[in-house]
Amino acid sequence: MSLLFLFSCCPPEVVTFPQNVEQVSEIAILCNDNEIPLIPFGSGTGLEGGINAVKGGVCVDLTHMNEILSVNPEDFDCTVQSGVTRMQLNNYLRDTGLWFPIDPGADASLCGMCSTSASGTNAVRYGTMRENVLNLEVVLADGRVINTAGKGRRTKKTSAGYNLTNLFVGSEGTLGIITKASLKLFGIPEATVSAVCHFPDVQGAVDTTVQVLQCGIPIARIEFLDEVSIDAVNKYSKMDMKVAPSLFLEFTGTPSSLDEQAALVADLCSMNNGSDFKWAKDPEERSHLWKARHDILYACMALKPGSKPYSTDVCVPVSKLPEIIKRSKEEITKAGVCGPIVGHVGDGNFHVFFPVDQNNPEELQKIQEVSKKMALMSLEMNGTCTGEHGIGQGKRELLVQEIGETGIQVMKQIKQTLDPKGIMNPAKVFY
Amino acid sequence: MSLLFLFSCCPPEVVTFPQNVEQVSEIAILCNDNEIPLIPFGSGTGLEGGINAVKGGVCVDLTHMNEILSVNPEDFDCTVQSGVTRMQLNNYLRDTGLWFPIDPGADASLCGMCSTSASGTNAVRYGTMRENVLNLEVVLADGRVINTAGKGRRTKKTSAGYNLTNLFVGSEGTLGIITKASLKLFGIPEATVSAVCHFPDVQGAVDTTVQVLQCGIPIARIEFLDEVSIDAVNKYSKMDMKVAPSLFLEFTGTPSSLDEQAALVADLCSMNNGSDFKWAKDPEERSHLWKARHDILYACMALKPGSKPYSTDVCVPVSKLPEIIKRSKEEITKAGVCGPIVGHVGDGNFHVFFPVDQNNPEELQKIQEVSKKMALMSLEMNGTCTGEHGIGQGKRELLVQEIGETGIQVMKQIKQTLDPKGIMNPAKVFY
Numbered sequence: 080m081s082l083l084f085l086f087s088c089c090p091p092e093v094v095t096f097p098q099n100v101e102q103v104s105e106i107a108i109l110c111n112d113n114e115i116p117l118i119p120f121g122s123g124t125g126l127e128g129g130i131n132a133v134k135g136g137v138c139v140d141l142t143h144m145n146e147i148l149s150v151n152p153e154d155f156d157c158t159v160q161s162g163v164t165r166m167q168l169n170n171y172l173r174d175t176g177l178w179f180p181i182d183p184g185a186d187a188s189l190c191g192m193c194s195t196s197a198s199g200t201n202a203v204r205y206g207t208m209r210e211n212v213l214n215l216e217v218v219l220a221d222g223r224v225i226n227t228a229g230k231g232r233r234t235k236k237t238s239a240g241y242n243l244t245n246l247f248v249g250s251e252g253t254l255g256i257i258t259k260a261s262l263k264l265f266g267i268p269e270a271t272v273s274a275v276c277h278f279p280d281v282q283g284a285v286d287t288t289v290q291v292l293q294c295g296i297p298i299a300r301i302e303f304l305d306e307v308s309i310d311a312v313n314k315y316s317k318m319d320m321k322v323a324p325s326l327f328l329e330f331t332g333t334p335s336s337l338d339e340q341a342a343l344v345a346d347l348c349s350m351n352n353g354s355d356f357k358w359a360k361d362p363e364e365r366s367h368l369w370k371a372r373h374d375i376l377y378a379c380m381a382l383k384p385g386s387k388p389y390s391t392d393v394c395v396p397v398s399k400l401p402e403i404i405k406r407s408k409e410e411i412t413k414a415g416v417c418g419p420i421v422g423h424v425g426d427g428n429f430h431v432f433f434p435v436d437q438n439n440p441e442e443l444q445k446i447q448e449v450s451k452k453m454a455l456m457s458l459e460m461n462g463t464c465t466g467e468h469g470i471g472q473g474k475r476e477l478l479v480q481e482i483g484e485t486g487i488q489v490m491k492q493i494k495q496t497l498d499p500k501g502i503m504n505p506a507k508v509f510y
Numbered sequence: 511m512s513l514l515f516l517f518s519c520c521p522p523e524v525v526t527f528p529q530n531v532e533q534v535s536e537i538a539i540l541c542n543d544n545e546i547p548l549i550p551f552g553s554g555t556g557l558e559g560g561i562n563a564v565k566g567g568v569c570v571d572l573t574h575m576n577e578i579l580s581v582n583p584e585d586f587d588c589t590v591q592s593g594v595t596r597m598q599l600n601n602y603l604r605d606t607g608l609w610f611p612i613d614p615g616a617d618a619s620l621c622g623m624c625s626t627s628a629s630g631t632n633a634v635r636y637g638t639m640r641e642n643v644l645n646l647e648v649v650l651a652d653g654r655v656i657n658t659a660g661k662g663r664r665t666k667k668t669s670a671g672y673n674l675t676n677l678f679v680g681s682e683g684t685l686g687i688i689t690k691a692s693l694k695l696f697g698i699p700e701a702t703v704s705a706v707c708h709f710p711d712v713q714g715a716v717d718t719t720v721q722v723l724q725c726g727i728p729i730a731r732i733e734f735l736d737e738v739s740i741d742a743v744n745k746y747s748k749m750d751m752k753v754a755p756s757l758f759l760e761f762t763g764t765p766s767s768l769d770e771q772a773a774l775v776a777d778l779c780s781m782n783n784g785s786d787f788k789w790a791k792d793p794e795e796r797s798h799l800w801k802a803r804h805d806i807l808y809a810c811m812a813l814k815p816g817s818k819p820y821s822t823d824v825c826v827p828v829s830k831l832p833e834i835i836k837r838s839k840e841e842i843t844k845a846g847v848c849g850p851i852v853g854h855v856g857d858g859n860f861h862v863f864f865p866v867d868q869n870n871p872e873e874l875q876k877i878q879e880v881s882k883k884m885a886l887m888s889l890e891m892n893g894t895c896t897g898e899h900g901i902g903q904g905k906r907e908l909l910v911q912e913i914g915e916t917g918i919q920v921m922k923q924i925k926q927t928l929d930p931k932g933i934m935n936p937a938k939v940f941y
Binding site for chain 1 (some may be wrong): 909
């Protein structure tokens, strides 16, 4: 499903399918010499138009480079080529007792996830891509190949020189093409339980979240769904939850630590006027619950048959969530559009999944206006205009407001020195 | 205590004590216009000569900028000026139930810790500075002031543009002067217990560590001490531990989860032939144990009265630890020097604390040779030449071997574009 219909479709002139890093390097040299744009393609699941060939050029489709090169179970790391997807890796790891927890929802390619600095529901426990990449192989605009932490290095920490790894994570293909990534892995927790709790308002759900974090409870997931989302989930996934602002929670650990964590969290929920606290201990029930959460995009679209989804995300300090969610809902209502809200509330990050009639330009415009207002509200509240979707084409103007002119100058200086001809994924991140 | 005697002492020509960011910016403009080196000074606790004025110039002593600007308990963050130290912040936070866990041992300034990408005993649980800085205010060589994530922004995650924050973390003052940092805070865990266990060899201790991590036990600290270190600690801190390779462990959480974690770890220790497993549940006993661990530098020096300490650190994938520790001990023995080994074993990181007679140039040379051999062994094993001390003056040659020529070119391109006159902490990180 394409989420990119809001950006004008810009197909590349050529699509290449390199088989190895040497070929990627050759393509880069050829394009650089001839000043032809290069657009890396991972799995096409990004949400801000990152793979559009806005200025034409050559698409470097990395799906053929899909080998899992090594897994080191004792060292909790692995190395994969660019085309390997998140699910492919986790299926491969099944017998090791390990997993790679970063989960943006879609079955994205792991190097694409590096490129956009992806995260998702597990970030509250495991962090985002920024914290989980050990090393990257990158082909630069002029064809040079670097290993950001040095060839073959895969230590959990280092203080050797500039952190090039994290410069390329989140650079959205504008500084180079990621051809290989070494990633951290984690032990699969012994036991898991999930729960749902409903609140009279957003404040109760957020206060509960803050208190859970203050108690140092190692919560695995804590997801907020507003009443519109719950209604959508009930209808789509055949559930009968109370239609109210809700938290979906997941706890992992040893069985008895789970009981303890869970009892504490149940108390916190009820202190904040939460009700209908319901456990899902049984694996089937649990997987039904999280499948419902994962299917929310489809559930939101089903609210409006024939629609396509448009999703935006912002992230604020947790204490500002109640205010920004309240104000966002007011804007959604004022615009007369449908906009269910779903949030990775432990990180202060939330999404609106608008179901859009793409043949209705007026509705499209309203949704873009609401999205922009939300981003501006977030900036007002010390937040960011994009928690996990990146800048791409869609948020370039907002980036300038977020970082400030001088910070943008510095980013552009780095871009200029590494890609002087501006061939790497042009018209993304910056104008 | 100065640890820098191995580097020739290079005092600056001028020491300035700016009171605010505007003054730091004015100093930078003046120095840049006149091509005079600028050397930032935080607390002087770095170990690789980072504050030496190798080419003369102006020291920017940031100790007068020591205000804690804000603490947001609900958002688990704070913002501090450059001179604020780790202990100053944690004392200030005492009533909030929060703390900043990164602890390199010394009472370093927090912006200095940003600058060197510090970590320490808590990194296995909380990560290093790289994972815990939300935003930095930085004065560039030409006096421009940037906020790496945008002014006032303090979200737990963002995917907005290049990760400038992590470019400056670990850049050791060579790209700019950090004048303000926004940092993550954490809830103080409800309960804590510690334990010590002794092993017949390094392998047993490392295998235990790997299994603890595989089981997903949220261990708070797991520290390795070799038999030479244990002997030193016994003598200095008046303890009577078995003189053998040992693990010092710390667990945090709710009381019953601690019992469970601890029982599991005790089993793992005994499976790996660990013996004399001893609990320290009582706060006094626990603090005695960790004080002994923290005092290890002094304990090592007491092994050789009149000596000064020289410390080196490397970091490898955990599975390589037994081999590199064994080979390092062989080199230490062959050189005929005293070199106790202490490691943040959960991260694959370890130190040797050599007590050195600084009037004995032959001994000094031997120790430098052993240190270099250890770094080269680490590089052979996919490791890094510096886990947490940085490059400074001491490891510039090793950095080139670690990163490779092309990666170093990229680092130097970034340096060149942000500091074209090369005034920022010259002769550090690179030649």
